[in-house]
Amino acid sequence: YYQSLIGILRWIVELGRVGICLEVSMMSSHLALPREGHLECLYHMFAYLGKYHNAEMLYDPTEPQINLSSFKKQDWTYSTMSETD
DSSP: OHHHHHHHHHHHHHTTOGGGHHHHHHHHTTSSSOOHHHHHHHHHHHHHHHHTTTOOOOOOOSOOOOOGGGSOOOOOTTSTTOSOO
């Protein structure tokens, strides 16, 4: 039963309800051995979806204006993250 509910929630995320993607992913990590508390969390997620069934997420397509002078220049020459080999 738990696996079926996770499948439904994954399908809902795939259809565009990305606001619950993290929660569905976290609940999916318990597919092998779900506990009673995990099932209760799924019920809460379905209750949330029922309450906010017309919710929509808005995305701003404009490019953000970032002030690069706010960031200090760093010397990464001797870092393990350096691009030099």
